[in-house]
Amino acid sequence: MKKVELRYLSQEDILSLDIGWEDIIQRVEMALSEQAKGTIENPPKRGVHTRPDTFIHEMPVFLKGMDACGIKWVSGYPENYKHDLPQILGVQIMNSTETGVPLAVMDCRWITAVRTAAATAVTVKHCAKKDARSIAIIGAGVQGRMHLMAIKHVLPSLETCHIFDIKEKMLDDYAAQMPDKCHVNVNKFTTVSEAVDGVDIIVTCTQKLHEPIIPAGALKPGMLGAGLEAGRAWPADIIHGSDKVITDDLTQTSSYASTGAFAGGLPEFYCQLGDLVNGKPGRENDRETILAFNVGIAAEDISLGQYVYEKAVEQNVGIILPLMEMDF
Numbered sequence: 001m002k003k004v005e006l007r008y009l010s011q012e013d014i015l016s017l018d019i020g021w022e023d024i025i026q027r028v029e030m031a032l033s034e035q036a037k038g039t040i041e042n043p044p045k046r047g048v049h050t051r052p053d054t055f056i057h058e059m060p061v062f063l064k065g066m067d068a069c070g071i072k073w074v075s076g077y078p079e080n081y082k083h084d085l086p087q088i089l090g091v092q093i094m095n096s097t098e099t100g101v102p103l104a105v106m107d108c109r110w111i112t113a114v115r116t117a118a119a120t121a122v123t124v125k126h127c128a129k130k131d132a133r134s135i136a137i138i139g140a141g142v143q144g145r146m147h148l149m150a151i152k153h154v155l156p157s158l159e160t161c162h163i164f165d166i167k168e169k170m171l172d173d174y175a176a177q178m179p180d181k182c183h184v185n186v187n188k189f190t191t192v193s194e195a196v197d198g199v200d201i202i203v204t205c206t207q208k209l210h211e212p213i214i215p216a217g218a219l220k221p222g223m224l225g226a227g228l229e230a231g232r233a234w235p236a237d238i239i240h241g242s243d244k245v246i247t248d249d250l251t252q253t254s255s256y257a258s259t260g261a262f263a264g265g266l267p268e269f270y271c272q273l274g275d276l277v278n279g280k281p282g283r284e285n286d287r288e289t290i291l292a293f294n295v296g297i298a299a300e301d302i303s304l305g306q307y308v309y310e311k312a313v314e315q316n317v318g319i320i321l322p323l324m325e326m327d328f
C-alpha cells in the first residue's frame with residue numbers, strides 16, 4: 001500500500017502566502033453561489049459546549065462545483081482574553097474528493113477571520129448604498145478589524161468609521177492602527193447610541209450577548225445593518241421592521257431562533273446571500289432598510305481552504321507529515 005502524507009499549515013504558513021482581499025472575496029462568493037444553488041452537501045453545525053456561552057463546532061462540507069471537501073473544527077471562548085488567547089480558533093482538514101484521504105491540516109483562525117469579513121463585504125456590495133461613506137463598528141476585536149479592511153476593499157467611497165468597544169484598550173489600539181491600514185478616518189465613541197448615529201452601515205461583532213445592544217430605531221432609511229452574533233445584538237423593532245432581512249444560511253440561522261437569538265422570534269428572510277451573488281436584486285432603492293445575519297458556513301471555509309492548499313502546494317509551504325507508512 002502507498003504511504004500517505006499530509007501537509008500541515010500553521011497560521012504563519014498561511015499568512016506567508018499573502019492572499020489578498022480580491023481572492024478571498026471571490027472564493028467566498030464561489031461558496032455562497034454554490035450554497036444557494038444547492039450544489040453542496042452541508043449539514044448544519046453541531047457542537048459541544050464545555051463552559052457557559054462557549055462552543056466547539058464541527059463544520060463539514062462537500063462543494064460539488066469546485067470539487068472541494070473538508071471539515072472545520074472551531075471554538076469560540078469569549079473569556080479567552082484572560083488567558084491571552086483569541087476568542088475564535090481551531091483547525092480544518094481538507095480531504096481528497098477522490099479517495100477521502102486527508103490532504104492537509106491547517107489553521108482555521110485566519111480563514112475564519114477573513115471569510116467572515118468577506119461575507120459581510122459581499123453583503124455590502126449588494127445591499128449598501130452605492131455612495132455609502134460611513135460605518136459604525138461595534139466590537140473592536142479580530143472581526144472589527146477585518147471588517148473595516150474587507151468593506152473598504154469593496155466600498156472605496158468609505159471615509160469614516162465610528163468604533164465602539166466595552167474595552168478601552170481595544171478602542172485605543174483600533175483607533176491607532178486602523179486608519180493607516182485602511183485609509184479610513186476612525187473616531188472613537190463611548191456609547192453604542194452615539195457610535196451608530198448618522199452612519200450608512202452598522203456592523204456588530206462582539207460576543208454572545210444576552211440583550212440587544214443596538215438602540216431601537218437606529219436603522220434609519222437607506223441604512224444597512226449586519227450582526228455576527230446571529231440576531232442577538234439587534235432589537236425586535238429593527239429585526240421585524242426592516243424592509244429586507246437576509247442571511248447566508250436559512251437553515252442554520254433558523255436553528256438559532258430556538259436559543260433566543262432573535263428578539264421577537266425569527267424574522268421573515270428575503271433571501272440567502274448566495275441568491276444575491278447569483279443575480280437576485282439586493283438594494284433596490286436608497287430608502288430601504290436592510291439587515292443581514294450571516295452566521296458563517298463551512299462552504300466558505302473549505303472554498304478558501306482549497307485555495308490556500310493549492311497555493312501552499314505551488315509554493316512548497318508547510319510541513320509534510322506522515323499519516324501511514326505501510327499496511328499493518
Ligand SMILES: NC(=O)c1ccc[n+]([C@@H]2O[C@H](COP(=O)([O-])OP(=O)(O)OC[C@H]3O[C@@H](n4cnc5c(N)ncnc54)[C@H](O)[C@@H]3O)[C@@H](O)[C@H]2O)c1
Pocket residue numbers: 076086087088112113116138139140141142143144164165166167170205206207208209213228229230294295296297
Ligand atoms: N458569523 C460568523 O461567521 C462569525 C465568524 C467568526 C466570529 N463570529 C462572531 O463574531 C464575534 C466577534 O468575534 P472576534 O473574533 O472578533 O472576537 P474578539 O474577541 O476578537 O472581539 C470581540 C470584541 O467585542 C468586544 N465586546 C464584547 N461585548 C461587547 C459589547 N457589549 N459592546 C461592544 N463591544 C463588545 C470585546 O471587548 C472584543 O474587543 C463573536 O461573537 C464571534 O462568535 C461570527
